[in-house]
Structures are given as structure tokens and as C-alpha cells.
Amino acid sequence: MFTLYPVALSVLLLPLSDPVNTQLRMMTKYSLRALHGRDLRKLALVSAALTLAAMAGCVRYSASEESSKSLIDLGKNLFEDQSLSADASVSCATCHVPSRQFSDGRMTSRGVGGHVGTRNAMSIQDIKFVRTFFWDxxxxxxxxxxxxxxxxxAEMGLPDLGSLTQRVEAAEAYPSLFLRAFGDTGVSESRIAEALAAYLRSLPLPRTKFEHARIEGTELGEDVRLGFDLFKGKAACTDCHLLDESPASFTDHKFHHTGVGSEKVVGRMAEMLDRLETNRQKGLPIGNAVLVDADLAELGRFAVTQRPEDLGAFRTPTLRNVARTAPYMHDGSIATLEEAIDRELYYRGLARGRPISLTVDERRQLGAFLHMLNTSH
Ligand code: HEC
Ligand code: HEC
Structure with missing residues (x-):
């Protein structure tokens, strides 16, 4: 029993302590050799060394786990804190409501002073999938x-990030939260950002009902099965809403023209390009311009890249939980999932120069499949 102790211990330690892996491997070999030669003195020595390493490893492991928990906890507090907006009425959770897949159910969001923005709040539940942030x-x-x-x-309306740090410094709850997360009470923009990002990245990424059913081999139901065939076949939705990893992201992370919204601005393009240029010269961040100016919002990716091919292009959203995140599209202009499917069939067919015509039944089947992209909570 005693003779196997060092071998067992070193194997147990391997996943805990990456940086000392090579030493551990050496110790495993050493103890195996000692075991082979029945050298009890060597075995006792190596056991003692390994026990110490185990204790140090566990302490370090639990300390880092503890501080990342504290960082997430701080992030959650910041996320839900209305006092960090100009009139203390809005927090991140006002528009990214946890019980609504971190979206708000509105066409476009409402920020401080009842200011209505130009874009639909995206669900930030699946932020781990996102490579470039925002619709553009x-x-x-x-x-x-x-x-x-x-x-x-159009969101929280503070004059600058200096006033954010001042508000955080002035609030009673934060010193102890910062202390636990960072080891001291210092407040800075980058610490606030780090904590918020850690909180969002900590949100779970469960599988969809569809993926569960496939893994467990459960019967999908006729409509869902046919809907899935259409999704990847005749309707070609998987060209952009990819079935990549497991869980699948349902996005290609790229930007595409839609036709949604662009008809509103088509006649005023020259004037809008002037406005975009003036904002740029004034050093106004793109986000501040596009969320308060409905016309500029329709320029989409172009406002970022200024490439003609990006005019009116928006990021492919994920379709995870899509049945729960109405209304749809970057401007929230489509009220129901059925309309969103019709709209996508029409415009994607138009863009390819080959209409996708589905029967009423087939549209229903596509809808049944999209409902299965809900996660189980
Ligand atoms: C007034 C409503 C509102 C508030 C408040 C708000 N958001 Fe958002 N959020 C939006 C909208 C609308 C978008 C999409 C904007 C766009 O694409 O231009 C968005 C997009 C995002 C994105 C990008 C998601 C993606 O998939 O690209 C992140 C991250 C985000 N918000 C985090 C936050 C955090 C953190 C806070 C608090 C500090 C916050 N939001 C406060 C409405 C809001
Ligand atoms: C060429 C790429 C592409 C193809 C093909 C495509 N989509 Fe989309 N899809 C997008 C983009 C980009 C958006 C966002 C458009 C916008 O907001 O203006 C979107 C939005 C959606 C939305 C709204 C999601 C939300 O959260 O607002 C649904 C639903 C949808 N697509 C379903 C489908 C279905 C069903 C198909 C197959 C018939 C399909 N899409 C084919 C790129 C594509």
C-alpha cells in the first residue's frame, strides 16, 4: 500500500499543476524505479516531497479558483448596478435581462432618460462564441x-469613463469586492472591464434541445427532422448559420447584406456619408454615432470599414434560443419568428439570384426545427 502511495499521488497531481509537470513526471519515474528496486528509503523520500507538492498545488489551485469566482462576482455586481448610469435608472441588466436570454424583448433598446436607441439588444448569453462585437x-x-x-x-449616458471610476469608488459595496477580486481596493477602467468580461464569459453555454436529442438518440419528431433537412439542404441556412462545433454557434461570424432597413436610407446616401465623416473628424466613437442616429445605424459594417461592399451588412447572429429572442434583426423590425423565416427565405434567395420557394408545410417544419434550438433552461 505504502509503496504505491507516491505513484498514485504523482498521477493525481498531474492535472493540478501544469507548471511543475516535468518535475512531476520525473518524480513518477523515480518512484517507479524505487518501487521496482524495493528501495523503501527512496520511496519514503519521494513520498514526502510529493505530499508537500500536493499541498502547495492544492492551495494555489483553490486560490486561483477563488479569485476568479470573486472577479465574476464583482462583474455581476457592476452589471446590475443602476447607479453607474447618468440618471441612476439603467444598468447593463436593464437591456440584457438575465431571464430573457440577456436581451430585452424590445424592438430597439431604451437607455437613460427614456432615450430610444437604434438597434435591437443582442442576447449576450452566448458571448463566448462572438469574435467581433456588436451588429457591425x-x-x-x-x-x-x-x-x-x-x-x-443612448445607453448609460455618463460623460466619460472618469466619472464611471468615480462612481464605483464612491459606492459602499465595491472596496470589499475589489479587494477579494484583485487583492487591493484600487478601482480602474481596466479592472472594471476585466470583471464585466469575466462575468459574461462565465455564463453557461448549454447545448440546444436539438443537440441533446441527437446525442441521446431521442426521436426528433417528423416536423423537426424535415425542418433540419431543409435548414441544411434546400433552404441553405447553414451557408451562414453554421453547424460547426458542439454546441454549434449557428453563425459564420461574417457580415452580410440583408435588405432589412436599407430601403429607408437608400435615397440619402451622400448626405449620410458626409455625416459619418463629420463625426469621425470630431472623434466621436462609432457606437455613439450609430446608436443615436437611425440613418447611420443602417450603414452597418460600412461605418467601421468604409468598404463599399460592407454597406448595409450586419453580423450573422446565432440562432441559439432564437424562439425566445423576438423581435428580430439588427433594428428589431421583424416581430415574429415566422416573419423572420419568410424574410430570410426571400432575401437570401434574392441575394443568390435563385429564389428559395418553400411550401407552407415546409416553412412550418423550418420553424419547428428553430424551436428546437432553445436550450433547456
Ligand atoms: C440601453 C440598453 C443597453 C444597455 C444599458 C447596455 N446594452 Fe449592451 N447592447 C445593447 C444593444 C442595443 C446592443 C447592440 C448594439 C450595436 O450592435 O450597435 C448591445 C450589445 C452589447 C454587446 C455586444 C454583443 C455581441 O454579441 O456583439 C455587449 C458585450 C454588451 N452589449 C454588453 C453590455 C454591458 C457590459 C453593459 C453595461 C455596462 C451593456 N451592454 C449595457 C443595449 C444595451
Ligand atoms: C448569407 C448569409 C445568411 C443566410 C444564407 C441565412 N441567414 Fe439568417 N441571418 C443572416 C444575417 C446577417 C442576419 C442578421 C440580419 C440583420 O439583422 O439585418 C440573419 C438573421 C436571421 C434571423 C434573426 C435572428 C435574430 O436574432 O435577430 C433568423 C431567425 C434567421 N436569420 C434565420 C435564417 C434562416 C431560417 C435561414 C435559411 C432560410 C437563414 N437565416 C439564412 C445571415 C444569413
Missing amino acids: GRESRLENAVLQPFTNA
């Missing part, structure tokens, strides 16, 4: 994206 992909780091709403006039 104007931000590539989550830590930058989470700071933008604080100073956006």
Missing part, C-alpha cells in the same frame, strides 16, 4: 466592448 463588429476585444455602454448617450 466595431470592437474586437470583449474588455473594450463592455466599457462602451457606460458613455453611450
